Amino acid sequence: xxxxxxTLLFVCTHNRCRSILCEAxxxxxxxxxxxxxxxxxxxxxxxxxxxxxxxxxxxxxxxxLKSQSWEAFADLAPDVVVTVCDSAAGEQCPLWMGATxxxxxxxxxxxxxxxxxxxxxxxFAAVIATIEGRLQHLLTREPEHLDQAGFVEALVSLTTEEY
Numbered sequence: 001x002x003x004x005x006x007t008l009l010f011v012c013t014h015n016r017c018r019s020i021l022c023e024a025x026x027x028x029x030x031x032x033x034x035x036x037x038x039x040x041x042x043x044x045x046x047x048x049x050x051x052x053x054x055x056x057x058x059x060x061x062x063x064x065l066k067s068q069s070w071e072a073f074a075d076l077a078p079d080v081v082v083t084v085c086d087s088a089a090g091e092q093c094p095l096w097m098g099a100t101x102x103x104x105x106x107x108x109x110x111x112x113x114x115x116x117x118x119x120x121x122x123x124f125a126a127v128i129a130t131i132e133g134r135l136q137h138l139l140t141r142e143p144e145h146l147d148q149a150g151f152v153e154a155l156v157s158l159t160t161e162e163y
Contacts, residue, residue, distance in 0.1 A: 015040025
């Protein structure tokens with residue numbers, strides 16, 4: 001079995017909320033067992049302020065998080081690209097992604113809930129709980145020991161369960 005750190009690229013159209021949450025939570029929870037990055041097909045250019053506030057409130061590092069184009073990762077060669085919004089899942093990926101495995105983790109956008117306030121806080125908490133649940137379940141499968149097919153299968157299986 002392989003014993004390597006797997007690399008994930010989380011993609012959302014604007015790369016300002018959901019993909020950023022996935023990047024930060026993965027790097028925080030995985031403790032070096034996974035590497036995560038995030039990007040957008042049409043990046044907003046700034047991370048949603050509530051995304052940063054929610055991560056910081058949970059003690060998760062936000063330094064270096066930024067809204068950026070997926071073109072910035074043309075040399076990355078991730079093991080898997082995970083789309084987290086439905087519009088990004090339907091977009092034509094750049095040629096450099098080639099045969100890279102793609103998985104869709106559709107997540108609701110908490111930044112679209114008017115805020116700040118309790119409703120937006122609840123929306124962020126729900127999405128963060130889903131991401132954390134998926135990641136914790138993935139980590140129990142010891143992704144660093146999975147081959148590529150097993151890793152993709154593990155990521156896909158996480159979309160059929162509720163966390």
